[in-house]
Amino acid sequence: MRTIFDYQKSSGTGGILPKLDVPKCGTTDLLPRELIRRSEPRIPNLSEPEVVRHYTALSKLNYGVDDGFYPLGSCTMKYNPKVNEDVAGLPGFSSVHPATDPELAQGSLSVVYEMSRLLAGIAGMADVTLQPAAGAHGEVTGMFLIKRYFEARGETQRTRILLPDSAHGTNPASAATAGFSVTEIRSGADGLVDLNALSGELDDTVAGMMLTVPNTLGIFEENIVKITAMVHAAGGLCYFDGANLNAFLGHARPGDMGADVFHFNLHKTMSSPHGGGGPGSGPVAVSEVLVPFLPVPRVKLDGEHYVLDWEEPQSIGSMQSFYGNFGVFLKAYAYILTLGDEGLHEAGENAVLNANYLQERLKKTYKLPYDRLCKHEFVLTGKGVAEGISTLDIAKRLIDYGFHPPTIYFPLIVHEALMIEPTETESKETLDRFTEALEKIASEAREDPQLLHDAPHTAPTRRLDQTRAARYPIMTYPFGE
């Protein structure tokens, strides 16, 4: 596969410039000598059709949710309604510069303000910041808020964050980035937080607990109210990772369960396009006690005018330049207003229904280590399907059947994990076709294992050597070397 740098120098250039109609002057007249480069820049010199054809060819190799089923566990790859793009593309929004005087950007600021109110309502919490640019960025924002809260109270001995082993992989990294140490709490045999293990760790060195609700097994923490009460009684705060909000959207509110911090992934739950690293948006909702510490600037309503308020003496500061990924707020705002209370409630319900339907059908062919009613996702194991067949083989073979493989080898508490999240936007027909493909793969695994080891057969590339890619990564383009 060629990169744009691999093309022979084009005969033509990208455009034909008109005749010079202003006095000619050299670069040395305009720039200090030391800033003038002496060699040609190493950028491709191609004509417009060559560039367009290159990127069009690449785009045809892509697979996204607009191509087909994409049941990537923990990622909530729901369909992204196109009307949201129309809203985000309105020139009044798309042309406004982030440094525009707030007086001239009242419409955009009203969206930021209204969006925070809507999200605070969905979370059942006091206030929201829209600044964080992604889920993990929301996590670290929440950790900084908790840190600043205890600093303000003079409880600086609270340096530990408790984390169940079923938490999202980014959680421990976010806690450590904010300067906390991490204590892991083991799950019980039922896949839930072990309350005895939790109570053994609670003391006045605990700043808080980070929980993924429901957890990465797709199981709702039945003792959630008890857990948050235990952490609060020990003087700690509770952080909920909201990546799995789709599981109880419109049915339950983190604030009512005792959360002090809750982050949204607008790019998951509220249906803005994602994958390949962005753009994301990870707003953070907080309980009353953490409001004074929220990032600045805050968008506030002063009489009839929206203003940017930088005057919050206890704020943790800014978490990003300007106000966050505004384009994503717009898409999510359109989504929330389109669906309304009733629609969001129904979306959550169908996400859980679809997951349970798939779980029930697939557990006849693949082992389901935690066999119980699931929420929005569930975790199977590829172990035991056939001797010598790994989950990786199964995932790669799914590509040949036209499906994006699910998340594999996560969570770590299930060996050879296949983590499947169908979302509410898939029809029963799609779920049935996916089930049939996985059933077929299981019989292929027994009858013709080599077929799986060699998969994918129909993708633009065959099986990539992921070991070599990780051991000897080539991160730069070798120009003429």
Add this chain to the structure above:
Amino acid sequence: MGYPANYRYTKEHEWIELDGNRAKVGITDHAQSELGDVVFVELPAVGTAFNRGDTLGTVESVKAVSDVFAPIAGKIVEVNSELESSPETINSDPHGAGWLVVIEISDPSESNSLLDVAAYEKLIAEE
């Protein structure tokens, strides 16, 4: 691959070769096979002290990043720096050239709670 009878083991799938007040530590064949191809190893600096159960390093494979826990309290006196450039040695020779660190043991009595080969083989058979 057999498990050396003169080694001790942990539930976290580490092996320990005791030699006086020194303990050579690595991960077991079972651990490397569960992890898959190892692509990166992070080891502590010589001289670092650890309590038993502390994370002393990490082993990263194509599937997962796993912590390596100190099987016994003490100070690091040697690390296998060969693994930096050839982490695959952990897959090819886990019980030999793929060793991770040598610890100078601070409390010899702690070694009593390590598993012997029979207990370890029973443990992995149950998994």
